[in-house]
Amino acid sequence: MFKKLCSVVLLLIILSASILSNAALPEKVTGSSDLLDDDYIYSADTQPSNKILVTITRPNRYESTFKRSYVLCGVSEESKIDDIVVKLLIYDKETKGYIDFTDTEGESSWELGKYGVLIKEIDLPQDGLNKLRIVAYHSAELKKLKASERNKNIQISDFSITVLKEDIKDKIKNGISKITDFFKGIFK
DSSP, rough: OOOHHHHHHHHHHHHHHHHHHOOOOOEEOGGGGGGOHHHHBBBTTTOSSSSSSSEEESOSSSEEEEOOEEEEEEEESOOOOTEEEEEEEEEEETEEEEEEEEOOTSSSSSEEEETTEEEEEEOOSSSSEEEEEEEEEHHHHHHSSGGGGGGGEEEEEEHHHEEHHHHHHHHHHHHHHHEEEHHHTTTO
């Protein structure tokens, strides 16, 4: 009986591992982003769109962190998610527009795949404000549309992540410590 139970558990573990290893997490896109290589998505003047193909769960619109390493997360609830492409851009002060921004694996766009999940680690390039733009679109739809209609069927979402310096973190800790000491002195 024990051997059968162990065999079933081992079989479940093997099946789970094979399913998870084949899970359709975002994949690198090759060539499908050519449809978006225009000034529209890269322009700082372009406003975020109301279209939602991927709900970005992290970051919030405006967020602060002490670490430059950051994980982007999102999920799509679209019925057809296999051809959704997500592209990551960052604001460039020199060009005064957005440029492609790569994750820690050197990729700047991905297909969501079967499960519609986006999880990507990035390294924020600077202390202070980092303006990110996430663009999502159905690659199959864009191929069918005229160039003038393409921009109506894409999601553009802008985010700001501020990397705080460590000295600010120390000041916060010192402030909390002083407040704690103050209250300890009052209640003695």
